Each structure stands twice: as C-alpha cells, then as structure tokens.
Amino acid sequence: MSDNNYQHLYVVIEVQDDKIVPVSLEMLGEARRLIDSFNKKYQSNEKVVAILLGHNIKEICNTLIEYGADVIVYADSHELKNYRNNIYTKTISQIAQDEKLSAQISPSSKFKKPRYMFFAADSIGRHLSSTVLVALDSGLASDINKLEISDLKITHQHKTDGKPVTYEKTLEMYRPDFSGFLWTTILCLDNKNPQIERDYHPQSCSIIPGVFEPIAPDKGRKGPIIEYMPTFDQNDLRVKILSRQVIRSGVDFDSYKTVVSFGRGIKDAPEQNIKLVEQLAKTLNAEIGVSLPISKKPFVVSENVSSKYMISDRVIGTSGRRISPMLYVAVGISGAMQHVVGMQDSRFIVAINPDENSPIKDECDVFIKGRMEDVIPKLVEEIKQQSLAVNA
C-alpha cells in the first residue's frame, strides 16, 4: 500500500464512571506533540483523532478537543456503557477501517487505515489493544514510555530482502524490558521484500499511565465531533453484563501522609524483615506498599503476613497505584522505572539500600546506604527519641 493510504494518529480514550481516565489525556498530550512536529517536518495536515466509546458521552467530546484532539469519533450506545472486549474491539476496528468515516475525517485525501494508534497500558487498554490489532492485522508494542517519529534506513533479511530501504514516518516505540532497567526500541515495519510484501499499519502501542503530560486545556479549540453507529450481530452481544460491582481497594494510601514500601531486599529473612518494615511504618504512622514482585509471593512467610502484604492492592507503580504522599520510604527496592512512575510525585523520598548503584539512588532525596536489618532498628529508635524531644 502507498503511504497515502495511512493517515492520522488515533487515540483510544477510556472513560470510567463518566470521567475521562487520566492516561487518556496524557496520551492526547503526547499525540499532539508528535503530530505537531510531524506536520511541520512533512508539511502535512495529519490529525489527532480521539475515539470514544460509551453511553451518554457526548459531553466529554468537547473536553477531548480542549486537551488536544482535532477530531472526535464517538459511538454512543447502552451496549457500550461498560467495557466488553468483543464489542469494543469490533467497534474500534470498524471505526479504523470505515471508508465513509475516513472521507469525513479527511475530505480532501482519503485513507484506508490510521497511520498510528495509541491505547492505555492499563487493564482495559492492554487487553483491548491486542484484540483490536489482531482485527486490524498489524502489530502492537505494549507498555511504551517514550515515542519519536523519524525516517530510518533499515536493512533486514526478511523485511527488505537484505537491501537498504528508507522507512519514512516510522514510530519509534521505547519500552523498559522485563527487568525495568534496560530499554528496547520497537518498530512496526511493512514488509518491503517483494516476495512477501504486505503492510503493517497502524503502527500501534499501549502507553504506560503517568509518563506523559497532558497539554493545558484550551477552551478556544474547536473540531468536528462525529457520531459513529457500529453494527453488531447477535453473536457479538452474547456476553451480557447482568450486574456490575466496583470493588474498591481495601488499602487506602490516600489517607496517609507517609508510605513505607518494601521490595525483594527483604530476601535474607523475609518474615523478620517485614516485621521491621511494620515497625518503621507504625513509628511513622504510615501505610505499607510493595513492589510488584512481592505481590507474586516470591518468599515463604506465614499465611497472615502473606495475605496482608503480598497482594496486588499494595503494589506501587504502573501495574498498581500511583501515590503522592508527603514522605515515601523505599526499603529494599531497586527503583525500576515501572515502580518509580508510581511514587515519583511523593514530596520527599528516602531509600534504604546497601547498593549505591541501585537506580533508586537517583530518585530519592536521601539515600541511606545499608541493609534494612541494620538501618531500620536505628532509624526507629532515632525517630522515637526525636519525637520524645519534640513533645517534651
């Protein structure tokens, strides 16, 4: 397919309880930045298109324009009120391939598919992005936290038959690897090898919440708001929501000024070390958080300790909670990027760790070099002495 067959950057918006989920505005902000520099560089007029699904959602469309979208395509139906993967997938893939709709979005230059597509890397977006991209027969990069658009010269045995080929307007999608410390760049490239020629568009990714900034809303921005009527058959509607109950987390970080979190640094004596963290948290009147691996129960501890602390409700980071207490204490946590996103807005950060090369050192205000087994008892004692002195 020629390059003209792809246009625009589509952003799939998420709404919960009639409110826009913050990552959606963050994605719009990043989309705006990318498309503005794209249009300048390629002297084009491509757009940020927000896709919104739900029920009674028309009011939200103007807000999306204020936050950077050029065009809104929304599908409003009671069937779309709550997320159901099959009909959300069908609606979004219909929107992405509908020729009449593409003529409305770009009256002067028709296109067949979006050039780029963004989803949120949260529990809905991760699932939805994978099924939509299967329906659109393209690739997907998940959990992205940096994006650039550039022209790249690629020589690849499979993709280019071993010959150098320039890929214009390529979305470079960066993600942390599974350790959280190394970086991978993912490209979604058409096959330009004549023997296996085929397109891979849209170039798509899911985006980690909290890494991009929304733009300042501009009430003066205007843009077309297009209603889309998806078509479903009986088979699509076979999954029904009979009742819906929102289960709120039992861990209420927001009521605490201080959060003490622990990670795999407890490894040498897990049960005793969790007791030390409990002591520190009690002294500081703090709630307790954990790193993601702790929620997978990596160490054997007694059942009551495991069921209280080794749970997903306490995870801080991209897969858990994003918090901003006055004081955050990271005990035995290395500072992987996915964890840092969840705590970097804390007012003051202290880390306890024997390894001064741990990345957490770059994230904290005070780094206490030492093993938690040695540091916490002294710290607890000192805090008690200080508060006695203050209250005397």
Ligand SMILES: Cc1cc2nc3c(=O)[nH]c(=O)nc-3n(C[C@H](O)[C@H](O)[C@H](O)COP(=O)(O)OP(=O)(O)OC[C@H]3O[C@@H](n4cnc5c(N)ncnc54)[C@H](O)[C@@H]3O)c2cc1C
């Ligand atoms: C898609 C994806 C999503 C993810 N989401 C999250 C997320 O939301 N939250 C999250 O936390 N992680 C997440 N991760 C995992 C993340 O990449 C890291 O693997 C994880 O945060 C590391 O956990 P940790 O710091 O407890 O363990 P480690 O990286 O093993 O660090 C342990 C630290 O303890 C220190 N230590 C050792 N002994 C002691 C001692 N005696 N006293 C004190 N310190 C000691 C070590 O020096 C080290 O720095 C995610 C990963 C992926 C791939």
